[in-house]
Amino acid sequence: MVSPVSEERRLDIIEREVPLSGFTTWNVGGPARYFCEPESLEQLRQAMTFADEFELETEFLGNGSNLLVPDEGFDGLAVRLGPSFGNVENDGNLIKASAGTPLYKLADVANKAGSSCFNFLTGIPGTVGGGLVMNAGAFGSEISDYLANLTYLDPPGEVHEVSQEDIRYNYRSSPFQGTSDKIILEAEFELNQDESQPDMSEILELRREKFPYSNPSAGSVFKNPTEAEMTAGQLLDEVGAKGFSVGDAAVSHQHANFILNKGHATAKNIQKAIDILRDRVYKEFGVTLVTEIVVI
Numbered sequence: 330m331v332s333p334v335s336e337e338r339r340l341d342i343i344e345r346e347v348p349l350s351g352f353t354t355w356n357v358g359g360p361a362r363y364f365c366e367p368e369s370l371e372q373l374r375q376a377m378t379f380a381d382e383f384e385l386e387t388e389f390l391g392n393g394s395n396l397l398v399p400d401e402g403f404d405g406l407a408v409r410l411g412p413s414f415g416n417v418e419n420d421g422n423l424i425k426a427s428a429g430t431p432l433y434k435l436a437d438v439a440n441k442a443g444s445s446c447f448n449f450l451t452g453i454p455g456t457v458g459g460g461l462v463m464n465a466g467a468f469g470s471e472i473s474d475y476l477a478n479l480t481y482l483d484p485p486g487e488v489h490e491v492s493q494e495d496i497r498y499n500y501r502s503s504p505f506q507g508t509s510d511k512i513i514l515e516a517e518f519e520l521n522q523d524e525s526q527p528d529m530s531e532i533l534e535l536r537r538e539k540f541p542y543s544n545p546s547a548g549s550v551f552k553n554p555t556e557a558e559m560t561a562g563q564l565l566d567e568v569g570a571k572g573f574s575v576g577d578a579a580v581s582h583q584h585a586n587f588i589l590n591k592g593h594a595t596a597k598n599i600q601k602a603i604d605i606l607r608d609r610v611y612k613e614f615g616v617t618l619v620t621e622i623v624v625i
């Protein structure tokens with residue numbers, strides 16, 4: 330058994346007992362036993378070695394916009410790429426973006442390069458890394474549609490490059506989900522110059538009409554089921570989900586697939602609401618809803 334003191338001496342980039350609620354858009358969740366915001370590949374490698382040596386579980390955070398962190402926190406090392414992983418540059422028909430780049434910035438740089446192909450990402454509050462793990466999408470487009478290749482780091486500290494054809498992407502799913510052993514570092518995207526999507530401001534307007542942005546949330550809680558003709562939001566609406574609440578975790582009146590934090594919701598409140606809603610839909614329609622959000 331290694332004492333915490335000797336662990337702490339090893340690395341000054343590692344903090345202890347850092348609350349994760351501030352790093353999630355739901356604003357809920359307890360502390361990570363260890364937390365690190367590396368600013369370079371070298372620091373990231375050191376952090377992964379630290380986790381390996383002390384047999385700690387790792388979790389990667391993007392902008393935490395699809396994450397539910399338990400109230401008890403996370404008994405391992407949470408890694409969130411620091412600001413220096415936020416570079417994005419355009420070279421002709423290609424955009425190279427570090428994993429920490431906000432998705433709106435990707436759309437912005439594409440626009441400056443003459444393509445509106447990433448406008449669908451406007452209003453999705455994630456990062457390129459999180460977007461590639463979740464295969465973020467809207468209005469019929471997905472981020473993987475434009476992916477050329479990406480690089481990731483595996484636990485021994487090796488960097489790998491894979492091209493889009495070698496990654497099995499599906500609706501809101503990628504092989505990077507459910508594994509906490511590969512951290513995406515950067516990606517290259519190919520712009521589609523012929524595609525014409527509505528302006529970013531128009532998309533934002535459309536989204537504000539459709540989705541609630543007034544309270545903390547994690548976007549759509551459930552994926553749209555492939556076996557049903559109705560969307561998850563429609564099924565939830567049919568079972569009277571709008572306005573249903575557990576503590577301060579309340580289903581939006583605007584969109585039945587959004588659970589809002591009305592002030593002091595806990596992860597337990599949110600999880601209970603999810604379980605009850607899934608149950609209601611199953612009893613009424615025989616459809617088992619699958620969560621889109623990631624529960625740590």
Ligand SMILES: Cc1cc2nc3c(=O)[nH]c(=O)nc-3n(C[C@H](O)[C@H](O)[C@H](O)COP(=O)(O)OP(=O)(O)OC[C@H]3O[C@@H](n4cnc5c(N)ncnc54)[C@H](O)[C@@H]3O)c2cc1C
Nearest residue numbers: 389391392393394395455456458459460462465466513548
């Ligand atoms: C108001 C609102 C609206 C939303 N609308 C949409 C929408 O229209 N469409 C949509 O698809 N989503 C939507 N979302 C959900 C969310 O924004 C996306 O899924 C987004 O892509 C998550 O990115 P993130 O950086 O926040 O990832 P996180 O939530 O931080 O992480 C998600 C997963 O990715 C992993 N991860 C993050 N970064 C890395 C990395 N660099 N390497 C390896 N693993 C990593 C995490 O461990 C976790 O498993 C919405 C969310 C909100 C709050």
